[in-house]
Amino acid sequence: MNSIKLNILATAIFCLTTGSTIAQDTIWINSGEWMQSADTMPALRFNASAVFDTVNTSFNIQENNTWALTVINTDSVAHTFTITTSVIFTENIPAGEEVTFEVPALPFGTYRYYSSDERGEVLGLSGLIKVGINSDLQFHWNLADWMPSRMDSAAAGNPVDWNSGYIPRYFSINSHTYPNTANDPLGTVTMNLGDTCIISIVNGGFMEHVLHFHGFHVEILAATVQTSRVGWIKDTLPIHKGEGLTLQLVAAQTGVYPVHNHNLVAVTNAGFYPGGMLTMITVQP
Amino acid sequence: MNNLNQMICWRLCCIIATILLNSSSITAQVLQPLQPLPPIMFTEMNGTMTLDDGMELPIWGYGLSADGYITLPGPLLEYETGENVNLVFSNPSPESHTIHLHGLDVNQANDGVPTTSFLVVTGQNGAYNFTASQPGTFLYHCHVTTTLHLTMGMYGMILVRHPDGTLFEDGPTYHSDAPLLFSDLEIATNLAPVQSYPFHDIRPDYFMINGLSGSQLDSGPSILSCPFGSQLALRLGSMAYTRTRLIFPPSLNATCWMSDGRPVPTPFSADTLDIFPGERFTVLISPPSSTFDGTFEVQYWDMLNSQHAHSNFIRFRDASLSTPPSLTPPTIIIAPNPARNSITIPAIQPWTIWDLSGRQLLSGHSSTIDISTLPTGNFVLRTSSGSSPFVKY
Numbered sequence: 001m002n003s004i005k006l007n008i009l010a011t012a013i014f015c016l017t018t019g020s021t022i023a024q025d026t027i028w029i030n031s032g033e034w035m036q037s038a039d040t041m042p043a044l045r046f047n048a049s050a051v052f053d054t055v056n057t058s059f060n061i062q063e064n065n066t067w068a069l070t071v072i073n074t075d076s077v078a079h080t081f082t083i084t085t086s087v088i089f090t091e092n093i094p095a096g097e098e099v100t101f102e103v104p105a106l107p108f109g110t111y112r113y114y115s116s117d118e119r120g121e122v123l124g125l126s127g128l129i130k131v132g133i134n135s136d137l138q139f140h141w142n143l144a145d146w147m148p149s150r151m152d153s154a155a156a157g158n159p160v161d162w163n164s165g166y167i168p169r170y171f172s173i174n175s176h177t178y179p180n181t182a183n184d185p186l187g188t189v190t191m192n193l194g195d196t197c198i199i200s201i202v203n204g205g206f207m208e209h210v211l212h213f214h215g216f217h218v219e220i221l222a223a224t225v226q227t228s229r230v231g232w233i234k235d236t237l238p239i240h241k242g243e244g245l246t247l248q249l250v251a252a253q254t255g256v257y258p259v260h261n262h263n264l265v266a267v268t269n270a271g272f273y274p275g276g277m278l279t280m281i282t283v284q285p
Numbered sequence: 286m287n288n289l290n291q292m293i294c295w296r297l298c299c300i301i302a303t304i305l306l307n308s309s310s311i312t313a314q315v316l317q318p319l320q321p322l323p324p325i326m327f328t329e330m331n332g333t334m335t336l337d338d339g340m341e342l343p344i345w346g347y348g349l350s351a352d353g354y355i356t357l358p359g360p361l362l363e364y365e366t367g368e369n370v371n372l373v374f375s376n377p378s379p380e381s382h383t384i385h386l387h388g389l390d391v392n393q394a395n396d397g398v399p400t401t402s403f404l405v406v407t408g409q410n411g412a413y414n415f416t417a418s419q420p421g422t423f424l425y426h427c428h429v430t431t432t433l434h435l436t437m438g439m440y441g442m443i444l445v446r447h448p449d450g451t452l453f454e455d456g457p458t459y460h461s462d463a464p465l466l467f468s469d470l471e472i473a474t475n476l477a478p479v480q481s482y483p484f485h486d487i488r489p490d491y492f493m494i495n496g497l498s499g500s501q502l503d504s505g506p507s508i509l510s511c512p513f514g515s516q517l518a519l520r521l522g523s524m525a526y527t528r529t530r531l532i533f534p535p536s537l538n539a540t541c542w543m544s545d546g547r548p549v550p551t552p553f554s555a556d557t558l559d560i561f562p563g564e565r566f567t568v569l570i571s572p573p574s575s576t577f578d579g580t581f582e583v584q585y586w587d588m589l590n591s592q593h594a595h596s597n598f599i600r601f602r603d604a605s606l607s608t609p610p611s612l613t614p615p616t617i618i619i620a621p622n623p624a625r626n627s628i629t630i631p632a633i634q635p636w637t638i639w640d641l642s643g644r645q646l647l648s649g650h651s652s653t654i655d656i657s658t659l660p661t662g663n664f665v666l667r668t669s670s671g672s673s674p675f676v677k678y
Contacts, residue, residue, distance in 0.1 A: 166589050167486055207589050208528065210561040212387070214396055217547060228553070234545040235388045236563040238528075255393030256401045262563030263526060263588050264432040264484075271483020273432045 026070040027057055029079055029093065029115070029125065036170050036177055037270040039148045042155035044075060044123040045175075046113070054175045056127035056204075058140055058186070063108045063132030070100040079115035079125060084242055085224060090116060108132035109222035110140070110200035110244035122154040124175070126204030133246065137197040139189050143239065143277060145205035145266070146170040166206060171266040171276035178260075178267070178278035189259075189281040191251045199247040203239040209266065209277065212236045213249075215257030216281065222246035236262060251283040325350040327375040328382045328427070328439065331645070332357070336491060337499035342475050344438035347384075347425075350375060352672055353639030353665030357496045358466050358524070359441030362425065364417040366447050372413040376405040380429070382439065384413055387424035387563065388546050389443070391415040397428045404429065420447040421546030422464075422520040422565040432484040436474050440524040442466045445546070452518065452567060453548050459569055460515035465599070466522050467529040467560065468493050469585060489526045492585045492595040499597065508600045510607040513575040517601075521558075522565040527594055529560040530584040536573040537581065537601070543567035562588075570601065578602035617668055623676035626657045630668070639665045 032052030034043040048057040050072070061067050071081050073093040082090040083103070091101045108131055115125035128142045145168035154160055170177055174187045182188055191197050199218070203209050213235045220232050225243040239245055260267050261277035269275030330345040332355040347359030364370055376382050381404040385397030395413045396402045405411040426440035442464050447453050469489035474481040481487070492498055497507055511517035523529050533539035533556050541555040542548060544566050555568050570581075580598040587594050619628050630636065630652050638647040638659070646659065654666075659677045666673055 168589075169485055171485075208561070208591070210563060212563045214385075214398065215390055215393065217390060217545065231550040232544060233547040234564075235390070236545055236561065236565075238559070238561040238564070253390075253392055255396075257393065257396065258398055258401070262561070264435055264562070265487055265526065266485075268432060268483070268485040271485045273430050273484050276485075 025068055026072065029071065029073040029075050029120075031075050031123075034124070034146075034175065036146075037272075039169065039270065041146065041148050041151045042123055043151075044079075044115075044120055044125045046071075046125060046127045050074065055186070056124070056142060056175070058128040058130065058142070058200075059113075060130045060133060060138075061106075064105045066105050067103040068100065069103050070098060072098045075120075077117065077119055079117045079120045081113060082116045083111055083113050083129070085111065106131045107222075108246070109224060110202060110246045111224060112202040112204055112242050112244055114204060114242075118160045119154045119157075122151055122160055124204075126202075128200060128202045128204075128244070130200045130246075133198050133200065135196070135198040137191060137195055138200065139187055139197060140200040141173045141187050141202075141211075141279070142175070143201065143203045143205055143209050144172050144175070145207055145209075146172065168205070168207070168266075169270055171205075171209075171261060171268070173277055173279055177269050178275050181277075181279040184279070188279055189249070190284070191249075191282075192284050193251055193254050195251045195283075197249050197251070199249055201237075201239055201245040201247065203241055203243050206241065208238060208240055208263075210236060210238045210262050211259055211277070212262040213257070213259050213281070215253060215255060216249055216251075218247040218249045220245065221248050249281070254283045254285050257281045257283075325373045325375055326360070326384065327355075328378050329355045330378045330380065330437075332438070334438070334496060336472075337497075337501050340472075342470075342472060343478075344475060345378070345434060345478075346438040347441055351665065351674065353637075353645075353667050354672070355438075357438035357493075358468065359425070359439070361441065361464055362443045364443070364445045366417060366420045366445055368417045368445075370413070370415050370417055372415075374405055374411045374413065376407060376409060376411075379407055381406045382427045382429055382434070383411075384425050385428040386413065386415060386443065387426060388421075388565065389415060389417065389419075389423050397425075399429055417443075417445040419546045420445050420453045421543050422522055422567055423546055424466075424522050424524060424563070424565065426524060432487065433474070433478060433481055435524060436470050436481075436487055436489075436526070437478055438470070438475075440466075440468065442520065442522050444520055452542055452569075456548060457516070457542060457569060459518040460511050462518045462520055463509050464495070464520040464522075466495055466524060467583065467585075468496070468524040469527055487526060489585070489594070492525075492527070492597060494583060494597055494599065502597055502599060508602065508607060510602050510604040511570075511572060512604040513572050513577070516569040516571045519568045519570060520565075521560055521568060523560045523562050525562055525585065526588065527585040528562075528588055530586060531558045531560070531568075532556070532582040532584065533558075533568075533570065534579060534581060536577075536579075537570040538573070539568050539570045541566055541568050572601070572603040575603050575605060578606055617666055617671050617673040619666060619673050619675045623678045624656060625678055627653055627655050628666070628675060629653050630666070634668050636666055636668045639667065 030052040034041045047053045111129040147168045225240045267276045332344045344357045346355035348355035383397040423443035427434040469492045539555045583597045585595045633652045
């Protein structure tokens with residue numbers, strides 16, 4: 001117990017100095033609530049402390065290095081820490097327990113980590129790992145889609161009916177929906193003319209997403225599913241379920257430009273436009 | 286009216302329209318009356334389209350003022366690489382609209398996003414100025430309440446050609462272009478757009494290629510052709526709510542060269558190609574023989590559940606098997622022209638008269654048309670078989 005408290009303290013200090021993007025070795029599975037418009041939804045998150053935060057924590061680690069991680073599960077059911085690459089890495093985390101394990105080395109890119117337990121998946125246990133990204137200017141977008149009725153059912157302990165109609169009501173970037181996405185320090189791209197930044201994206205949702213950049217084309221540096229597209233320069237990028245993309249953006253002109261899902265049902269909040277998966281890129285002179 | 290008269294009349298219409306839209310340019314336009322003038326786009330919310338089963342469906346959309354009517358998709362906008370474009374946009378419709386130039390990386394002022402650029406409100410004109418700096422396939426659409434305005438039909442394709450007949454600098458040569466814009470709509474939304482909330486639950490149930498579906502694709506300009514030994518450039522873009530999947534017979538040697546207005550690093554065989562909403566690709570295909578006459582499939586896949594929702598088929602054959610399309614657009618013979626009190630058209634038929642801002646002013650069903658109530662100016666008469674400009678003096 002004492003070691004857990006020390007970990008909480010160390011993590012809290014680390015978070016204060018780095019925001020929520022951390023390279024730490026302990027995370028918590030916390031339960032809480034996520035509020036959007038008129039809906040309050042049960043939520044599970046991977047957090048950097050024992051205090052529930054609606055934003056899943058992200059990791060920034062060096063490429064091709066193994067990595068020791070402790071996961072503390074405060075939920076009432078077992079979860080996993082899973083990474084799907086060309087192989088599946090998964091560790092079971094029993095309810096109320098703490099497990100330490102070694103994460104295998106990963107090549108350069110962006111990866112999704114998640115709980116493969118269906119309650120964990122539906123309630124939002126899905127984060128992002130950046131590997132080998134050393135840029136001073138980097139942002140990340142953890143994409144998700146949410147259906148409140150399915151979340152309520154899963155939170156009540158019911159098995160998820162994956163064959164029932166899926167109609168998500170919210171679409172988020174780093175657990176924020178527009179207009180709150182525009183105030184997200186981890187995801188709102190702000191840069192100066194001529195700067196180059198790296199944008200890491202994972203699709204932690206249950207459907208395919210496709211992001212369109214206004215004002216810019218970006219280069220695909222790495223992809224975990226669409227590997228043949230590395231090196232392509234595009235303005236509209238599909239992200240398959242579970243996929244990680246790593247993009248390079250050069251700020252070639254000044255101004256404020258939207259980036260949004262071009263499956264336009266996903267730029268809504270509870271059916272109202274604009275909302276959802278929409279954020280802004282600001283390039284200053 | 287002979288072709289020369291038609292051309293003069295069209296140029297006159299363009300000149301006068303430009304003068305009306307920009308009074309500061311009167312002197313320049315009068316001194317250079319025969320210089321090519323940019324087309325004027327307009328938007329309306331009172332159009333209709335005919336579905337494959339004959340049903341008439343309300344649409345919103347874009348059109349060229351010279352035509353006087355909107356279409357789904359809107360008119361193909363064609364430019365050359367490096368061209369400086371002044372796209373004039375007139376909005377006589379009851380709501381505000383914009384033109385977002387999707388993929389052209391224009392600056393913020395010309396981006397067509399209401400909150401960061403400008404709205405063109407009812408009764409006003411706007412202009413988008415940009416350089417078509419990259420060759421390739423691009424799109425345009427309204428960015429006002431985008432989820433609704435797109436499914437209603439407010440979109441089109443932009444084609445920027447490289448000037449030497451290649452796809453891009455040092456790229457492959459090709460015979461001709463075939464723009465294919467994939468889209469879909471939810472019929473209930475188009476029938477009752479005001480009641481279409483919530484927008485997160487739009488479920489497309491009609492699937493199109495260039496606004497056509499099913500048997501509508503079996504004839505006329507929807508049939509693609511190209512001479513054996515040469516390549517047809519398919520300009521592919523999606524404004525759908527579904528993922529589009531093209532399946533080419535291997536014998537067509539479909540090869541993808543570009544995506545989103547940029548060459549791909551390594552051209553690749555594209556026998557199966559997925560196109561997500563907003564994406565574009567350029568694919569070269571060629572008939573495998575001088576007698577080839579076949580089809581390729583366009584599938585539409587639900588983005589929510591990855592289920593196959595619909596298929597359309599495009600016919601492609603060797604050019605020797607196709608009748609070349611007429612180069613002269615359908616027109617209506619109007620006499621006299623110019624006219625003061627009345628004009629006549631060849632037969633009793635339904636007609637509408639539009640001004641150059643896209644406003645419908647008169648309609649009727651006759652061969653003699655009373656135009657005495659029109660002000661002096663230039664107008665477009667439209668029937669089901671075509672349209673023609675005329676002058677009221």
